[in-house]
Amino acid sequence: MANEAAAKQSAWENFSKGLLTENPSLRQMLGLCPTLAVTTAVTNGLGMGLATTFVLVCSGVVVSLLRKVIPNSVRIPAFITIIASFVTLVMMLVEAYLPALNDALGIYLPLIVVNCIVLGRAEMYASKNPPLASAIDGLGMGVGFTISLVLMSAVRELLGAGTLAGIQIMPSFIEPMIIMVTPPGGFAVLGVLIAGSVWLEQRRARKEGRPVEAAPESPCDGCALACGLNDPASPDCARDAADVLVAKVEAALEEEPRIVRVEVQGEEADA
Amino acid sequence: MSNESKQGISFKPIIVLVSICAIAGVLLGVVHQVTAPVAAAIAEQRAQETYASLVPDAASFEEIETSVEGCTAALRAVDASGSTVAYVVVAQSKGYGGQVPIAVAFTPDATVLSITTMPNSETPGLGSRIAEEFYIGQYVGKPAQTLAVEDIDVISGATISSKAALSAFNIAVQVFEEVQNG
């Protein structure tokens, strides 16, 4: 019984980590392209979130089932194929049964394939864990992603168009701030939301006497995809690649005298 | 990628990868067989609903051949007695978030009977407002002649979407003229 309770507990933890502490968009800075692009209306944000969740859960289960079959050397192409298949499946289903969503999401629907979150979870979690745990992990991440998309699109739609899910909320004498639904508004709202989540976390950390952390410098800190693979143990590790790259560039530059800005990234001493 | 199997060429990775691709391809083919007709039927049904809302008097719609670029469909609306009550043209032009298709119904005596925007990816609350009456309604009753930007009120902040709808309208007018002249 105790074991069962522990298992339940850990399943809940496995699920809930995606909601807040490891929220893909707000904490890990993953999947920022759709987070910025489709969040001009709540319905679009919700649709994108659910489509991504579906792909996350399904590809997580399949990757996990095949984790002992797929040779390490071709694992990334194999994962991409599996993910792309589920994305295509979602595209077909949406086209057939939710045509309005298909029109609204447009090109961003096929681009779920290259959403850092999906390949990231396949590489970092599903390829090392059993199917059920992978499904729960995918569900948690997907729901967390959906929540941030809905939150983000609610702010943008309310301020930018005065509506929520198409229903007029703001009194009509308040002129909507059109900039909120334009690209610059997207960047700004995301920046403020991330700052908000960092502020909450920092306040909690202070109360509990833990060290206060700033927001990550770049998505590389959590990104598994655009920058190779961010698993420190992996030979393809992104941050290693970035370091190698900086070293190489600097070595190349040293050959001909040129001013190279050497930047020392000190640890935040006041943290 | 890692270089673990450098000593001898191993075929296992290739076989696994190819079989994953093959299985995925076959399964998707099966799903496609199921969803493609549904998607086509839904698209057709939506199109018919749009046409019917434009020309409520029409009993049926007959397709007309046209070669004008940007026109996706041209139809003759026929009433129960078989006489032509209107021509419906669907045309599109590039807007902010992709193609902006509109459907225009012209009366046989060359005025705009009704007009509506079709589903598009324009920014909700901004470009999508071309669907609202104050913009799209201004075309109704105009003679079937191409219009310039000065002839219509564009939506402030959504000039690109407004102009896209306008040029789609102008394409529709061209199609209508072609249909009328021959």
Next chain:
Amino acid sequence: MMAQYASILFSMILVNNFVLVRFLGICPFLGVSKKFDSAVGMGAAVTLVMVIAIAVTWPLQQLLVAWGLEYLQTIAFILVIATLVQLLEMIIKKFIPPLYTALGVYLPLITTNCAVLGITITCIDEGYTYPQALVAGLGAGLGFLLAMVLFSGVRRRLEDAEPPEAFRGMPITLISAAITALSFVGFSGVIDHLFGA
């Protein structure tokens, strides 16, 4: 004719800038733009891969259409791009070592960059001809490069800035990106008037 290509090129660079207007390739935009050199390298590598990817996927799409397999577009494109990047890396390493020193390290990072897949699908959706698609790819790549270079300048200034604690790192970077994006909003409409497209 020339005007048409110029219109596609400049609208891809300025009006439909892939990063600042279409939100594609945000991860490398935020991740690799801290240093000017890496911003240029990444931008150049993306431009190269975009043009080559279109050169391959556009004919591939014609094949898919001919065989009635359009629904496999996403899978086919992403696998072709992934393979292509690997091949390109090997070829450059073997035959053009200086280029490899400059761009090689960035190549594996772009395999699954959404801007590359995005431009190939965009070209198909827009119904571009083969030359038009190649020009669009070049424009999208140059637009990405421009955004990276501009933003690396902004970020250098940011390092000396002292925002409120919660805004440090990513949030203030995003706010600056918003202001950079704002400057691109002004370009919409410019191209129409320049080339009368």
